[in-house]
Amino acid sequence: MRVVFTYDTEEAGLCIPALRVITRAHRRFDAPMTLFVVGELADGQEGPALKRILDETPDLHDVNSHTYRHSRLICKNPWSLPVPTPEFIFEETARGVASIRDRLDRPCRGFRPRSGAGCGFRGCPENLSALRAAGCEWSSAYLKSAFEDSLPGDLHGPFSYADDGYDDLLELPGHGWQDALVKDYGRGRQYAVRWPSPFAYPPRLVETPQEEFGVHRRTLDAAEEAGLPFCCFVFHPWTMIRRQDPEGDCIDLLLRVARDRGHEVSTLDAEARRCREQPALLWPAPPIPPQRTQGYDVARRFA
Ligand SMILES: [Zn+2]
Numbered sequence: 001m002r003v004v005f006t007y008d009t010e011e012a013g014l015c016i017p018a019l020r021v022i023t024r025a026h027r028r029f030d031a032p033m034t035l036f037v038v039g040e041l042a043d044g045q046e047g048p049a050l051k052r053i054l055d056e057t058p059d060l061h062d063v064n065s066h067t068y069r070h071s072r073l074i075c076k077n078p079w080s081l082p083v084p085t086p087e088f089i090f091e092e093t094a095r096g097v098a099s100i101r102d103r104l105d106r107p108c109r110g111f112r113p114r115s116g117a118g119c120g121f122r123g124c125p126e127n128l129s130a131l132r133a134a135g136c137e138w139s140s141a142y143l144k145s146a147f148e149d150s151l152p153g154d155l156h157g158p159f160s161y162a163d164d165g166y167d168d169l170l171e172l173p174g175h176g177w178q179d180a181l182v183k184d185y186g187r188g189r190q191y192a193v194r195w196p197s198p199f200a201y202p203p204r205l206v207e208t209p210q211e212e213f214g215v216h217r218r219t220l221d222a223a224e225e226a227g228l229p230f231c232c233f234v235f236h237p238w239t240m241i242r243r244q245d246p247e248g249d250c251i252d253l254l255l256r257v258a259r260d261r262g263h264e265v266s267t268l269d270a271e272a273r274r275c276r277e278q279p280a281l282l283w284p285a286p287p288i289p290p291q292r293t294q295g296y297d298v299a300r301r302f303a
Helices: 015-028 038-041 047-056 085-104 124-132 210-227 249-260 268-277 298-302
Strands: 002-009 032-036 061-065 157-159 164-172 232-234
Touching: 002 015, 002 249, 002 268, 015 032, 015 047, 015 157, 015 249, 038 047, 038 085, 047 061, 047 085, 061 085, 085 298, 124 164, 164 268, 210 232, 210 249
Parallel strands: 002 032, 002 232, 032 061
Antiparallel strands: 157 164
16 A cells, blocks of 8 residues: 655644645655645745745655645535636636746646535536646545544545546545644634544544654554555644644654655555556445435435
8 A cells, every 4th residue: 555645734823834834744754745836825935935845856746736725626415605607616726726837847747626515526616627628637626524524534445437438537535624623723723623434533633743643643543444555644734733733743653654664655646547547456446426406306315
């Protein structure tokens, strides 16, 4: 199995300083990472500082899009608002991808919407058509489970969107989305939410880097057990580097355990390439969630 560290880079003022610390940790292990950058951040005041970090270590980072304005682009449930219009989806995708290419001078082959959703973009033709028009090759939108924020997310392998009519697009799911859920990272405890999950949450919010490492190590164990070709962590610079972990010790511990278990640290661009070369790595696509099908009637479901 390979291990992929992804960092959604989104909060102005907080992400770039943290990314410097994270980059140092990855450099110590000569371990690459995947960044998903919000277009507004790349276009804004901090864009040049971000580009300098990337240019210092050009082989260390894959850089991909995290929408233009950090937008939610999947209507997850009939009651999740606002419902993004096709125009909004197209604009957020195209502009987000363009700013990575124009401002950061990176090819931008991949895309991750804010929050993601169970089953990624299955049954979302507007999103898939926007990705194709933007020249993307893959998305990483399947970040959650049927329970939404579970621990870990669904342990699903990579798949092709061929069943949706997009055999040129791959989905590379994320499996750990807990860095923002299991601790108070400076915004208050109300942001650390817990949902039902087939896996055990820690009995209380984690404090130390070692405690947090314990949570992510369980994701790694579960991914190994599920036989995934890669385990993809969904992290954020501004929540991984926090008051209780200013030097990124949790990342250090995770990189160490990946190396000790013999797992190559990879990136999503590299995994997309590997899946194209070895289609046997692909899993069947998950079924389209019923709420995304035409004529779905939520009232009848609860009647
Ligand atoms: Zn985000």
